[in-house]
Amino acid sequence: MDARTQARLEARTRILKALAHPTRLLIVEELGRGERCVADLTGMVGSDMSTVSKHLSILKGVGLLADEKRGTQVFYRLAAPCALNFFSCLESVMEANLQAQILLVK
Amino acid sequence: MDARTQARLEARTRILKALAHPTRLLIVEELGRGERCVADLTGMVGSDMSTVSKHLSILKGVGLLADEKRGTQVFYRLAAPCALNFFSCLESVMEANLQAQILLVK
């Protein structure tokens, strides 16, 4: 495998890894409905604010989120709304898994 | 957050984590062109066959791949071709990141 292919795969991997966490998926889903400040998201997630801030930093770091400081608050929003498209595929895989389970029981 | 939402997020996360590895992305991409046996994929990836086998097991475990034994060989194929749809979104995020970099330099 050549270096170019390797680099491309690693770049894709970074984005997928950023998404591959329950809290970060929840954040992306919530930001799909509009921008939110860190305190809002912290309340929704139920973790320490420092933890939520790090999750946001990870998502921003790969270009999925953008942030804007307004006063003492920082508002985050989706920079790549196409991330939401992932979900329908994930659901279809989950649905297929469920069907397979059902077939096993029958 | 209720237990149902939690479970749904964790299920999605399992699928994303399965995809979030350069070797596994390469495997998915290759299987997008047709079924392959483990030896084929091992040759392409360049890791130990045991390593590739474990990657395949992870992808199969979340329902992204299906396998079929024929003689001494095991052939893997995509069970969820929609996984390939992810890539165009990943590319668009990468492209946007690149544009942002370019703007910084200009």
Added chain:
DNA sequence: TTGCTAATTGGCAATATAGCCAACAAGCCA
């Protein structure tokens, strides 16, 4: 300035992941 809120960062311990080698299992054929 002092105090208060919002958010980020550093540090650390617990947990999860990755990949190699060695051992094992399964199918085929001489």
Added chain:
DNA sequence: TGGCTTGTTGGCTATATTGCCAATTAGCAA
């Protein structure tokens, strides 16, 4: 059967990720 090929699994170490607490920064207002 014995030997060969194909693939999987166990065990291990190295590395990465996670999440909390504590410390710090930044903005605003009394």
